Amino acid sequence: MRFSTYLVVVPLACLACTKLTLSRPKVADPAPPAVASAPGAGANPIAPASVVVTGVEDAAPAAPPPPARFGVLVPLSGRYAPYGKAYLDGAHVAADEFNARGPRRVELVAADAKSEPLATLAATRRLVDQENVVALLGSVLTVPTTIAALEANCRGVPLVSNVATEDELGSIGPYVIHAVPSRRVAARDMASLAVLQMRRFRGAILYPEDGDGRALALAFAERFAALGGEILLSESYATGTADFTAVAKRLADARPDALYVPADADALVMLAPALAFHGVSTQIFASEDAGSERVLHDAGLDFEGAILPAPDTEATPAALTARGAAHARRSPTEERLAAAGYAGTRRLLDALAQTSHTDRDAMQQALLDRLAADSLGTQSRRRFLVVRGGHTEPLSLP
Numbered sequence: 001m002r003f004s005t006y007l008v009v010v011p012l013a014c015l016a017c018t019k020l021t022l023s024r025p026k027v028a029d030p031a032p033p034a035v036a037s038a039p040g041a042g043a044n045p046i047a048p049a050s051v052v053v054t055g056v057e058d059a060a061p062a063a064p065p066p067p068a069r070f071g072v073l074v075p076l077s078g079r080y081a082p083y084g085k086a087y088l089d090g091a092h093v094a095a096d097e098f099n100a101r102g103p104r105r106v107e108l109v110a111a112d113a114k115s116e117p118l119a120t121l122a123a124t125r126r127l128v129d130q131e132n133v134v135a136l137l138g139s140v141l142t143v144p145t146t147i148a149a150l151e152a153n154c155r156g157v158p159l160v161s162n163v164a165t166e167d168e169l170g171s172i173g174p175y176v177i178h179a180v181p182s183r184r185v186a187a188r189d190m191a192s193l194a195v196l197q198m199r200r201f202r203g204a205i206l207y208p209e210d211g212d213g214r215a216l217a218l219a220f221a222e223r224f225a226a227l228g229g230e231i232l233l234s235e236s237y238a239t240g241t242a243d244f245t246a247v248a249k250r251l252a253d254a255r256p257d258a259l260y261v262p263a264d265a266d267a268l269v270m271l272a273p274a275l276a277f278h279g280v281s282t283q284i285f286a287s288e289d290a291g292s293e294r295v296l297h298d299a300g301l302d303f304e305g306a307i308l309p310a311p312d313t314e315a316t317p318a319a320l321t322a323r324g325a326a327h328a329r330r331s332p333t334e335e336r337l338a339a340a341g342y343a344g345t346r347r348l349l350d351a352l353a354q355t356s357h358t359d360r361d362a363m364q365q366a367l368l369d370r371l372a373a374d375s376l377g378t379q380s381r382r383r384f385l386v387v388r389g390g391h392t393e394p395l396s397l398p
Contacts, residue, residue, distance in 0.1 A: 067105040068358045070095075070348055071127035072341075073120065073138035073148050076112040083140045083211075084113075086334040087163070090341030091137065098349045106349060113139045113148065120144035124151045135160065135351075135363045137344050140337055141211065142166050149176045158364040162344040163337065165215035177367045179347060183212075183287075183336075184219045186309040187262065189382045190285045191223035193307070194258045197397050200283055201229045204256035206247060206271070208263060209236040212333050216262040216287075224258075232256050239331065241267065248274040251282075262287045264332035265294050272299035283307070289332070291385055291392045300390035307395060310383035 072091050074084030088110055099105050109131045111123035120139065124147070127133045136152050136159040139145045145164035152159040153173035161169055162179040170178035194200040203224050207217035213236065221231050233254045235247055248271075251259065259282045263271065268290055284306040289295060291308050330338070351366035352358070384395040 065104065065358070067107040068352055069107045069109055069131060069133045070345070071124075071131060071133035071136045072108050072110045072345075073113040073123055073127070073136060073144065074110065074140055075114050075144070076110065078114055080115055080141060082330075082334055083337050086330060086338040087138070087140050087341035087344075090338035090343075091345040094342045094345035094349060104352070106352065108345075109133060113141075113144045115141055115144060117143060117147045120147045121151060124148045128152070128155050128157050133157070134358055134360050135348055135367075137161075137341075137348060139164070140340075145169065146172075149173075152176065156364075157360050158367055160344055160347055160367065162347070163340050165211070165218070174368070175364055177347075177371055179344070179371065183262075183309075184215060186288075186382065187216045187219040187260070188223040190260065190307070190309065190384075191220045191229070192227065193384065194260075194283070194285060195224060195227040195229045198258075198283065200258035202256045203229050203231050203258045203260065204233040204251055204254055204282075205231060205235070205260045206251070206263070207234075207236055207261070208267065208333075209238050210333055212336065213262055217260070220260045220262075220285075224260075229258075237267070239333075242270050244271045244274040245278075248278040248280055251275070251280045252278045256282050258283050258285060260285045263289065265289045265292045266332075268295050268303070269298045272302035276302045290387065296387070296390050296392070300387060303387050304389075306387045308385050308387075308392070310385050310394075 072088055074087050075081055076084050076088075088108075091108055095106050095108050109127060111127050113120040113123050120143075124136070127136060128151075134157075136148065136157055138159075138161070139148060140163045142164045145161050146166060146169065149159050149161065149169060149172045153175045156175060158175045158177060160177045160179060164178070165184070167180075170176055191203075194203065203221075205217045205221060207213040217234065217236075221234065224231060233250060233256065235250070237244070237247065244267075259280070261268070261271065261284060263286070268286065284290075284303060286303065286306050286308045288308055288310075290303055290306055295303065347367070347370065348363075351363055351370055354366045354369065355362040385392040386395040
C-alpha cells in the first residue's frame with residue numbers, strides 16, 4: 001500500500017509544483033533589477049541565456065566507461081604451464097584487437113589455476129571477490145574447469161569453457177557456458193561417417209597421449225560404439241614418438257577396417273611408412289593435419305584415400321599467426337590452445353558487444369543468446385576432404 005501511494009503522490013507533487021510556478025503572478029517593478037546595474041552588464045536583457053551557457057562551459061567532460069574485466073583461469077605453473085600460457089596468449093590477441101577497434105575496452109586478469117582443485121577454487125574466488133570480473137574464461141584442464149564452474153555458478157558469474165572435455169559441464173547451471181570444441185564434434189561426425197555411410201564396423205584408434213588426443217579418441221570411440229561398431233585396438237603414443245613399428249604390427253594383426261588417427265603432422269609423417277611397410281590396408285580417418293602441405297608432400301601417397309574434416313571457415317587471425325611464429329618451439333597442441341584462447345575470448349567480446357550493460361547477468365544472457373545461435377548454425381552437414389594424388393579434394397559419397 002505504501003508503494004502504490006508513493007507512485008501516486010510523487011507525480012501529483014511534481015504536477016502541483018509546476019502549476020504553482022506557471023500561475024505565479026508577475027509583479028511589475030519599476031526599478032531595474034540588481035543584475036542590470038552590476039558592473040559590466042550589457043544592454044541585452046536576456047540574462048538567463050548567459051547563465052545557461054556558463055553552466056555548459058563549466059560542465060566537466062564525461063569520463064569514459066571503465067573497462068570490462070574478464071578473468072582467465074589457466075595453469076601458469078607446473079607441467080601444464082606451456083598450455084596455459086599459450087591459451088592466455090591467444091586471449092590477449094583477441095582483447096588487443098577489441099581494444100583497438102572502439103571506445104569500449106576490456107581488461108584480462110589472469111589467475112593460476114594450476115592442475116589442483118583447491119588452487120583453482122582459490123583462484124576463482126580471488127577473481128570474483130577481489131578483481132570483480134564480470135565473466136570467467138577457462139581452464140584448459142577438465143578437473144580445474146569443473147571446480148571453477150561450480151564456484152562461478154554459485155556466485156552468479158558466467159564462465160565460458162571451450163577446452164574442457166566433460167560433456168555434462170554445461171549442466172552444472174545457467175552461468176556455465178560450455179562451447180564444445182569443433183574438433184570433438186568433428187571426431188564424432190567422423191565416427192558417424194565411418195559406420196552409417198561407409199559401413200565400417202571394426203575400428204582402431206591411435207592417439208597422442210595428451211589431453212586433446214585423449215578427448216578426441218574418446219569422442220570417436222563413444223560414437224562409433226553407440227552406432228554398433230567395435231573398437232578392436234586403442235593405443236596412445238608419447239609426444240615426439242618417431243618409431244611406430246610396434247603399433248603398426250599390432251594394427252596389422254587386428255585387421256580393422258577403420259583407423260582413427262587424431263595425430264599432428266610430425267606423427268603422421270612418421271606413422272605413414274610404418275603402416276605401409278607392415279601392410280596395414282584400412283580406411284584412415286585422420287585429423288585436419290593430414291591436409292597440411294608437409295604431410296601431403298612427404299607422405300601423401302601412403303595416405304591415399306584418407307579422410308579428414310574440412311577446416312573451419314574462420315581463418316586464424318594474422319596477429320595470432322605472427323605471435324605463433326615468435327614461439328617456434330610450441331607444440332601443435334599449444335598452437336591449438338592459443339587458437340582456443342582467442343576463440344573463447346572472442347565469444348566473451350561478442351557477447352559484450354551485444355549488451356549496453358557491463359554486469360554479470362547481462363553478460364550471461366548475451367552468452368546464452370550467442371550459444372543458442374551457434375546451436376542453430378551447427379545443423380548444417382559437416383564437410384569432409386579426401387586425399388587424392390597428393391592433394392585434398394571434397395569427399396563425395398553416394
